Amino acid sequence: MKRILQIYRTDIHHIVTNWAALLMIFALIILPSFYAWFNIKASWDPYGNTKGIKVAVVNHDKGYKVNGKAINVGNELVQMLKQNHKLGWTFVSEKDAIHGVKTGKYYASISVPPDFSKDLASITTQHQTKPSIEYIVNEKINAVAPKMTSSGASSIVENISSEFVKTVSKAIFSIFNKLGIELQQDLPDIENFKMWVFKLEHDIPVINRLVNTADKDIKEADSIVKKTQGAMPTVSRIVSHGQTVSNELTTFFTDINNKLNNVEPIVRDQLMMLAITASDVSQFVNGVQTNNWSITDIEESANRHNIQLQQGISIIKQLQTLLANIDQMNGNNTLNVLNNQFSNIKTQLQKDIDVNNQLLNVLQNNEQLSDSQRRNLSEQANEVASNLHHIVNQYDTTFAPAIRKAITQAERDNADANRLLTATHLTIPRVESILNDTENGLMFGKREIKNIKAHLPTVEQKVVQLAKKIRTFEKEENINQLIALLKNNVEEKSDFLKQPVVLKEKTFFYVPNYGSGMTPFYTVLSFWVGAMLLVSLVSVELHDEVHLKSVQIYLGRLLLFLTIAILQSAIVTIGDIFLLNVYVKEKLWFILFGAGISLLFMFIVYTLVSVFGNIGKAFGIILLVLQISASSGTFPIEVTPAFFQRIHPFLPFSYAISLMREALGGMLKETVQTDLFRLLVFALTTAAIGIGLKKPLKAFIEKFVKKAKMSKLFE
DSSP: OHHHHHHHHHHHHHHHTOHHHHHHHHHHHHHHHHHHHHHHHHTSSGGGOGGGSEEEEEEOOOOEEETTEEEOHHHHHHHHHHTOOSSEEEEOOHHHHHHHHHHTSSSEEEEEOTTHHHHHHGGGSSSOOOOOOEEEEOTTSOSSHHHHHHHHHHHHHHHHHHHHHHHHHHHHHHHHHHHHHHHHHTHHHHHHHHHHHHHHHHHHHHHHHHHHHHHHHHHHHHHHHHHHHHHHHHHHHHHHHHHHHHHHHHHHHHHHHHHHHHHHHHHHHHHHHHHHHHHHHHHHHHHHHHSOOOHHHHHHHHHHHHHHHHHHHHHHHHHHHHHHHHHHHHTSOTTHHHHHHHHHHHHHHHHHHHHHHHHHHHHHTTOOOOHHHHHHHHHHHHHHHHHHHHHHHHIIIIIHHHHHHHHHHHHHHHHHHHHHHHHHHHHHHHHHHHHHHHHHHHHHHHHHHHHHHHHHHHHHHHHHHHHHHHHHHHHHOOHHHHHHHHSOOHHHHHHHHHSOOOOOOOOSSOOOSHHHHHHHHHHHHHHHHHHHHHHHHSOSSOTTOTTSOHHHHHHHHHHHHHHHHHHHHHHHHHHHHHTSOOOOSSHHHHHHHHHHHHHHHHHHHHHHHHHHTHHHHHHHHHHHHHHHHHSOSSSOGGGSOHHHHHHGGGOHHHHHHHHHHHHHHOOOHHHHHHHHHHHHHHHHHHHHHHHHHHHHHHHHHHHHHHHHHTTTSOO
């Protein structure tokens, strides 16, 4: 151990006492930091400075008219790009764009075709044509620029698509909003319609019965019309006959009025004679006792009176028949009272006949009339005479006017009947026409009822289905909710459809810029580069100390290399933080982890060169190349080829970069522990190689180096 430290002190003394050596060591300490800093600064914010990447824009859009409104999406795109500074949009002709892309003046070009607006508006037609934008890129100029320009072109298409969706959805939601308002206004009518459907469903059995009844009634009405049509000739004959009868009655009434003038005095005289006869009967009864009349005289007188009375009864019967006929013609009982009085007269006359007959019976039996018999017979005869005189007195004032009035009324009724029959006769053709029309109407009604009966089951089924659907809708949906859904804020809804999903970003272990994100890779890379520079310029052997063991030389010179490694890492990490202002969450750990990684890398590179000589330098370069590609320093290891994914776990860069990222973005305990453990494995493996192989391979390596020098090509 003493000799190892002696080697270290001697190396330090040689450096500080030799200004050239000191200058060289200082350069070796500082150079790795330049490598890291320049690369970090160069990649600080590449995606924030894309406005310098020129992209040619060519607009050939001719525009289009939709519902009378002119649109030109190409012009709108140009105006939008003029406000967009993410890329260097340059508006040129088609010829300049193509030439510029070929020569590298423009990284890419975007061309809007003449029918772009027309194709975009084809959504309103039956045949849609998807519009297209032509994108041309020169991939020779730069590897990353095409990706940036492609992203810009894609964003243009996305913006146009989203604006198109917004415009179309705005129109749709405007229609929905109008429908919602109209639906709300029509809600009472909808409710009435619903109740009407339910009522119709409930009344369908009644409708069926009514239709069947109507069918039956139409058939009966048709039968009645046919019977009526069959009876019309008879009716016509009856009316004609009625007119004839009425005309005959008119003649009859004229006749009877003329005859009444002659008959009335005769009837009055007849009644007067009957009254006188009745008085004679009374006197005859009274005179039978007082006068000495023979039985023959009495019989002759009684028979004469009876004949006169019988004639009076016959006359009264004829008058009653006449009065009854007049009442029948008038259709009333106007002369019924008079007829009853004539019936009383008949009764009275019959009583006089009975008085005469009783008197004859008494006398024919040789009997004497008692005073009471005579008095009764006399009273009966007097009563009959009194009644007849009363009737005679009323004949001119009551009976005759009543008869004449009844005849006049019958005459008027006959005239009315005659006019009615005449009108009826004139109406019969019209009635026949109406019956024909009615028959035709009934035939039409029969056909329609038949059609109704044929379609009624289908209508019933539809009504039941409609009612069922309404109930299902009411059960599953709410029309007020539907109205609320249709009524909307058009701008708000269209904006929603324009961008229906919002990406809510949540960042773990925040890193503000691309340069800070690349710092772990370039910092770790600078440690390896620093180690390679050091072994290239500083010898790992002691040529004048032949008495020292190989292991002592290996470890003694290693201390100098490790000291320089610590200084290199300190300058790089501290410069990252305070000179470049790299974002580092855990600054102290960043410096400490950097120092540890730098020591490890120096240990690995030093061991390779110390054990294998110049071959070790080649191993160091090979490891450098592999680790740049397979350490996941720039791209995720998953996007690299399978070979690099397989060697990734066996490279110290993989865990060194991960450990530096933990300090930069925020540490996760298990990740830090894993990375430290695996880096420790690399350190132990390196120590085993250095201590175990230094002495066994020394003779072979020296011989190999000597042989190489003999070619005068190698140091």
